[in-house]
Amino acid sequence: MTTRIERHHYDVVVIGAGGAGLRAAIEARLAGKRTAIISKSLFGKAHTVMAEGGAAAAMGNVNSRDNWMVHFGDTMRGGKFLNNFRMAELHAKEAPERIWELETYGALFDRTKDGKISQRNFGGHEYPRLAHVGDRTGLELIRTLQQKIVSLQQEDFAETGNYDARIRVFSETTITELLLDGDKVAGAFGYYRESGEFILLEAPAIVLATGGVGRSYKVTSNSWEYTGDGHALALRAGATLINMEFLQFHPTGMVWPPSVKGILVTESVRGDGGILKNSDGKRFMFDYVPDVFRRQYAETAEEADRWYKDPDNNRRPPELLPRDEVARAINSEVKAGRGTKAGGVLLDIASRLPAEEIQRRLPSMYHQFKELADVDITKEPMEVGPTCHYVMGGVEVDPDSAAAFGHVQGLFAAGEVSGGMHGSNRLGGNSLSDLLVFGKRAGEHAAAYTETLAKRPKVATGDVESAVDAALAPLSREGGENPYTLQHDLQVVMGDLVGIIRREGELSDALKRLQELKVRVANVGATGGRLYNPGWHLALDLRNMLIVSECTAKAALEREESRGGHTREDHPKMSPQWRLVNLVCSLDDGGDVHLERKPVPKMRAELIKLFDRTELSKYLTVEELAEYDEVVGEAK
Numbered sequence: 001m002t003t004r005i006e007r008h009h010y011d012v013v014v015i016g017a018g019g020a021g022l023r024a025a026i027e028a029r030l031a032g033k034r035t036a037i038i039s040k041s042l043f044g045k046a047h048t049v050m051a052e053g054g055a056a057a058a059m060g061n062v063n064s065r066d067n068w069m070v071h072f073g074d075t076m077r078g079g080k081f082l083n084n085f086r087m088a089e090l091h092a093k094e095a096p097e098r099i100w101e102l103e104t105y106g107a108l109f110d111r112t113k114d115g116k117i118s119q120r121n122f123g124g125h126e127y128p129r130l131a132h133v134g135d136r137t138g139l140e141l142i143r144t145l146q147q148k149i150v151s152l153q154q155e156d157f158a159e160t161g162n163y164d165a166r167i168r169v170f171s172e173t174t175i176t177e178l179l180l181d182g183d184k185v186a187g188a189f190g191y192y193r194e195s196g197e198f199i200l201l202e203a204p205a206i207v208l209a210t211g212g213v214g215r216s217y218k219v220t221s222n223s224w225e226y227t228g229d230g231h232a233l234a235l236r237a238g239a240t241l242i243n244m245e246f247l248q249f250h251p252t253g254m255v256w257p258p259s260v261k262g263i264l265v266t267e268s269v270r271g272d273g274g275i276l277k278n279s280d281g282k283r284f285m286f287d288y289v290p291d292v293f294r295r296q297y298a299e300t301a302e303e304a305d306r307w308y309k310d311p312d313n314n315r316r317p318p319e320l321l322p323r324d325e326v327a328r329a330i331n332s333e334v335k336a337g338r339g340t341k342a343g344g345v346l347l348d349i350a351s352r353l354p355a356e357e358i359q360r361r362l363p364s365m366y367h368q369f370k371e372l373a374d375v376d377i378t379k380e381p382m383e384v385g386p387t388c389h390y391v392m393g394g395v396e397v398d399p400d401s402a403a404a405f406g407h408v409q410g411l412f413a414a415g416e417v418s419g420g421m422h423g424s425n426r427l428g429g430n431s432l433s434d435l436l437v438f439g440k441r442a443g444e445h446a447a448a449y450t451e452t453l454a455k456r457p458k459v460a461t462g463d464v465e466s467a468v469d470a471a472l473a474p475l476s477r478e479g480g481e482n483p484y485t486l487q488h489d490l491q492v493v494m495g496d497l498v499g500i501i502r503r504e505g506e507l508s509d510a511l512k513r514l515q516e517l518k519v520r521v522a523n524v525g526a527t528g529g530r531l532y533n534p535g536w537h538l539a540l541d542l543r544n545m546l547i548v549s550e551c552t553a554k555a556a557l558e559r560e561e562s563r564g565g566h567t568r569e570d571h572p573k574m575s576p577q578w579r580l581v582n583l584v585c586s587l588d589d590g591g592d593v594h595l596e597r598k599p600v601p602k603m604r605a606e607l608i609k610l611f612d613r614t615e616l617s618k619y620l621t622v623e624e625l626a627e628y629d630e631v632v633g634e635a636k
């Protein structure tokens with residue numbers, strides 16, 4: 001029996017309808033390309049919509065000392081100098097323009113008294129920098145980008161009589177394979193979640209914008225669709241992934257009740273004055289300021305509290321250290337027996353701001369705790385603990401064009417699925433701006449790439465048949481393993497052995513168990529048919545989760561130091577030698593993960609000069625410092 005496959009032809013296919021995907025699609029359409037947007041979940045329901053705190057952009061509206069150079073410095077510092085410097089530079093320079101542009105699309109950010117876009121404090125940012133809409137910034141971002149897409153569709157309708165003529169959204173559609181013609185992208189294959197029918201989109205350029213990988217962990221802020229699909233699609237297409245060992249465990253997820261464990265408690269709570277206390281009532285973060293940050297952070301509660309009103313003459317509260325530091329501190333307090341019964345610590349905003357102010361600034365948090373935990377955050381503290389939140393690692397890309405490295409052409413990646421920009425740790429608020437800056441670049445360069453081709457790459461019939469067979473396999477397997485059991489077992493391995501604190505023995509053990517899981521996942525089965533069947537969908541997601549988890553575990557075992565979102569108990573220090581190394585994953589012919597060390601690109605002279613020597617000496621090797629001295633010497 002032949003299987004029915006719906007076929008479409010586009011110039012650019014964007015996989016993912018979060019901020020990165022929508023911004024990329026807008027740009028490709030503005031370049032005149034026929035563009036498709038594919039979304040695994042409902043249109044508008046990407047992670048981007050859940051972003052609460054804001055988008056970081058050095059507009060200098062609240063503190064005029066802010067500018068792109070300070071933002072660049074903070075981003076590099078936050079990423080512990082492992083960031084791709086060019087990405088961090090482009091991001092810091094272009095973020096303000098991307099935010100202002102959103103207002104031309106119809107966004108309306110909160111205002112300062114004099115009518116400028118308001119900006120709030122966040123961990124690791126020297127000045128108030130996050131443009132925001134209460135604590136629902138992601139919603140405004142997605143709403144505006146969708147509105148822009150609708151307006152483009154209306155333009156197309158006026159011209160052609162067809163709304164979908166140049167930009168079309170395929171929602172609740174999952175891509176399972178990328179199809180190639182030699183080393184060139186030729187299309188994407190997937191299925192409609194509701195009907196289980198197959199779809200083939202032929203296109204010479206594909207932008208991956210599929211977001212994160214959090215569902216390989218049990219305690220996570222990520223929703224069901226974040227199974228690392230884009231990462232795995234890239235690998236299977238011949239692209240490379242960079243620095244997959246770096247996962248961000250956000251310090252404040254809900255810990256109670258168990259059914260909501262992991263749901264995010266926005267950093268804005270701390271940005272707006274919230275403090276962390278242990279079960280003895282001690283404000284413990286003062287005990288956890290690492291040497292590299294000591295000069296920037298307050299030593300007493302009095303100084304920390306003064307900072308909120310007078311940031312120019314006081315140092316920042318330690319609650320606003322980068323997320324990796326705060327997550328580790330909470331972990332240590334709980335481990336030392338100073339946590340709450342449910343295994344968290346207390347986050348107190350109730351004693352810091354009047355109730356009306358809390359409700360005005362943090363309406364979503366107020367409702368979240370009231371509805372889910374029966375806690376009134378204007379009266380009592382919240383119970384919080386670390387939750388797997390964000391992956392810094394991702395598709396290795398050219399910083400300027402967002403084109404994927406490796407043995408594939410026509411593949412681009414932007415947003416959380418791409419790697420490099422955030423180094424070993426992302427600062428809060430830097431994701432929303434990253435999506436806009438690199439989403440736009442990816443769309444623009446994908447469109448331009450299609451014009452360089454002498455002929456359109458062709459999809460091979462055999463490849464489509466293989467994609468169909470792979471998709472149907474779990475449904476036809478008699479006695480296959482239950483996908484939910486497999487996901488649970490994977491989450492146990494990753495949570496217990498590749499979690500927030502890592503050790504050599506446990507990582508080796510994790511790799512062994514992942515190999516065993518690989519064999520079991522190859523035998524995964526799903527009951528029922530193709531009509532809306534979540535068990536089947538998970539069975540297909542599992543091989544992506546597994547491959548991405550293998551990358552994380554392998555790289556985590558290889559990197560013998562602690563940096564940002566990678567903490568090795570057996571190698572607790574940051575090593576200047578390891579700062580020179582990116583760990584890059586590819587797939588070998590047998591489909592196994594191959595790990596390679598590559599040098600971290602060297603920062604240009606005018607950028608390295610933005611940092612002072614004392615600070616750099618905590619990160620760089622002796623040889624690098626000598627080069628720095630030469631550069632600075634020449635400038636004098």
Ligand SMILES: Cc1cc2nc3c(=O)[nH]c(=O)nc-3n(C[C@H](O)[C@H](O)[C@H](O)COP(=O)(O)OP(=O)(O)OC[C@H]3O[C@@H](n4cnc5c(N)ncnc54)[C@H](O)[C@@H]3O)c2cc1C
Nearest residue numbers: 016017018019020040047048051053175211415416431432
């Ligand atoms: C609760 C929460 C709060 C956050 N708050 C902030 C904040 O305040 N500031 C900040 O900067 N960052 C924040 N972040 C992080 C930020 O929201 C994300 O990193 C960012 O939104 C990722 O955007 P993206 O466009 O890369 O992908 P996403 O918005 O995650 O979208 C991914 C898209 O890809 C689709 N997709 C995935 N796989 C497939 C597939 N196989 N086929 C088809 N489609 C697929 C999904 O359905 C979705 O449409 C927060 C994250 C969470 C979870």
